[in-house]
Amino acid sequence: MVTARRGVPEVDAIVVGSGPNGLAAAVTLARAGFSVRVYEKSAGVGGGAATAELTLPGFHHDVCSAVHPLALASEFFQRFGLADRIELAIPEVSYGHPLPGGTAGLAYRSLTRTVAELGRDGAAWQRLFAPLVAHAEQVAQFTGAQLLRLPKHPVTALRFGLRSLEQGSPLWGLRFSGEAAPALLSGVSAHTIRSMPSIVTAGAGLTLATYAHAGGWPIPVGGSGAIVTALVDDLLAHGGEIVTSTEVRRLSELPPARVVMLDLTPRALLRLAEGELPGAYARRLRAFRYGNGVAKVDFALSGPVPWQAAGVRAAGTVHVGGTRAQIRRAENTVARGGHAEEPYVLVSQPSGTDPSRAPAGQHTLWAYTHVPRGSTIDQTEAIVRQIERYAPGFRDTILASAGRTATEMEQLNPNYVGGDISAGEVSLTQLVRRPVLSTDPWRTPLSGVYLCSSSTPPGPGVHGLAGWYAALSALRHDLGVRTAPDLSPTNQK
Template sequence: MSASASPELDAVVVGSGPNGLAAAVTLARAGLRVQVLESQDSIGGGARTLDLSLAPGIVHDLCSAVHPLALASPFFRDFGLEARGVRMIAPEASYAQPLENEPAAIAWHDVERTADGLGVDGPAWRATLGTLSRQWDLVAELALGDKRSAAPALLTPRTLAVAPLFGGLLGLQGTPAWNLPFRTDRARALLNGVAAHAIGRIPSLGLSATSTLLGALAHGVGWPIPEGGSQAIADALVADLRDHGGEIITGHRVRTWRDVPAARAVLLDTTAGAAADVLANRLPRSLEAQLRRFPRGDAAAKVDFVLSGPVPWRDPEVGRAGTQHLGGTREQMAAAEASVAAGRVPQHPVTLVSDPSVADPSRRHDGLRPLWSYAHVPAGDTTDPTELVTRQIERFAPGFRDVVVASRGVPAAELEHHNPSLVGGEISMGRVSMYDMIARPTARWDPYRLTDTGWYLCSAATPPGPGVHGMGGWHAARRVLRHEFGLREMPDLAPTPERLSFPLS
């Protein structure tokens, strides 16, 4: 299993998801010879956009569709997506929480507009999410670190002022004190709906961390949609990798270490269990057991729609947001998530919806538009989710069925067919709890390094966890450069002049 005396490659990355590509780009920028192996025929993992043959000219995002972390994460801020020509379009409303018996709650990009719409909870929203949104860069640094070290940039008076507010709001929303500091169902549901971007029982500290981070970014950088689809993010990473000598091989499934060419370092953008399979009987017995025992989370089932017009939301303001969280009140969402955790498909599952053409009209073609959606269900569920999701959308948008031209439902059990990392439909590569976000996938000091012979884990199964942010790959690559190549300075990730989408001044 150990690398040969003089391998042709310095590093091999298994998997071309955002974390794998972030690792590959970082290593190639450091001057290493890098090869990426991808089991699928297309590149991008959770950031792919494909023609599903549902309607001519209509393409769909396979997994992720809306990308605040692609603007906010330290990796992507250094990489500079927009400077490379990836147009990230933030709609005027980041997200909406429709309710059945009162007007919807809307999180506008403008925090003041949001607070004005929340009545008596406006001041509390300004004091919490508004304050955090003005320091969104620090919030992202705090949330997306390796959970093992403190970056020097965080040891500042500004951080010491932000961290207690971030931790305080996280603590309130993640515990039985979750009624504080908001007094109305609308404000409570609006923030709690953001937790739907993770899956698990609520309240919980793990999901509260998700809602606090993404809630702050909603007013900071907004929740942008890449023009043309999520594939634009993956394509920008691929272009930079190839510019620096990297190679990508598709259709290459890695089942064991024998399927990987000799290299000084191998990084696995896979689940913890898949890493254990690849290195079966070649890891310390205790570590292999820990990887296999890493708790799985609940799952998502996906439905892609083609519509003849916009979703007919009961409250028209909902349609101005790029993302809708469908679950009703916070208590209704908690009940639905409890059903999922108990292994039951709820009658009204927590459902996420996004019409990318709200921000990006280029996604429309001949009067048709795509609609992205997924519902929370138990892991491994085999039910076609199309009717389940259709009913949940109809609950808040009567007449939705009348604008549906075509649809494709993918049960949770089948999501892994287009992405092997989505085992049983689990999109978070492990349970989202506060402990499991830190001890991810183990409590070791270095959760990325698997062996002393150059094998590493760089996926969402490592800190900081799920999301299109590239940080798992970046953290792993930093360790590879130090341990395997003796390099302590991280390479510059900024686009070269020829890759800039605008001339240098």
């Protein structure tokens, strides 16, 4: 049987994969006083949370994640003091949603202002979100925890659940009478890459929209790589080491260690374990489903995106897709295995709040659309065409672009199976069974071996929680530590 304990340990803990979850696990273990070594296949660290010059010199693009609603809400990042370690720019408009005819819905950090500008649907938006925004920290605790555990705040969980049932069912249109409010909610819900309406898309939308009003959606100054740098700096300061350009092909290749943390998918664990997993557990991993994917394009622009609706220009994130009905049609086309004619496009122009991303007066633009898993079709033209519908003249601002298909996203990061940036389909079933039904799903049957990727609870997002939870489990079961270590910036060596 393959285990993490083979011979005299060369290091206490090995982490395979240096995405935010892998680094969160590494930092937690190092802060607890254990020696930690991280192995990364690529030449650089960070996985999807990295920043690079992808188009032209001087234009700094986020490789995958760009805007970080969870940077302030994640309990791990709160304990880590991320906001004290890096500069976070928080746009006044968390997200905007252009509509046909040159109008738009705008979700401000201020719930009051959002309500005021939604007109006849303002009161309905207030009733939907005010109780959640007032208890945003409780919402974060509920949505950031494993669903099998009883919620610490049942009233907030009940409120959240009832709203998710409403907006995730055919009843989703009863609350609103106008066009902007339902489009705003559909645009933020579509982050989950699933058919609509569904309880999962509604829950994701309510969570992200709550954070939008409670604290905003931060954009790291300098790029998403700033988050990774903060994690790496802390790990190194506490004796950890990182080995890059090194692919781990099997667990038996690793040097002796007391625990092994895998920031990898269940598919990768099956391969690394070389048939040593118990049959029932292996079958459950094989049954783990991967969702549809994304095709991404980064643009270098000569100027800002000329959005027809002026208010959208202040938004850190823009959901392009038209009305609720149009977004539903596009997302359901992808769910059926097709490419939408008028796709939903998630857009961010980080240089609007962080001028360091591009040469003076010029801009970077980050955009992706949803496609069937394993798609090999370049979506650059489809994305340009869709943005142009709501920003006439956009095409003329493009200096250069760099696109990746869904299959190329997987080549960039093997955790993105078929282009699935969630590392596993986000369905109600797979939020409970991620990747197995267990009160400790991070712990595998192999002694001392843990999964700590987005394929484990609480699922996708740059929050570090999966790595933190996995590390706490390893501390408790294999390293004899039952108290979570202090992660704060003031607790430095």
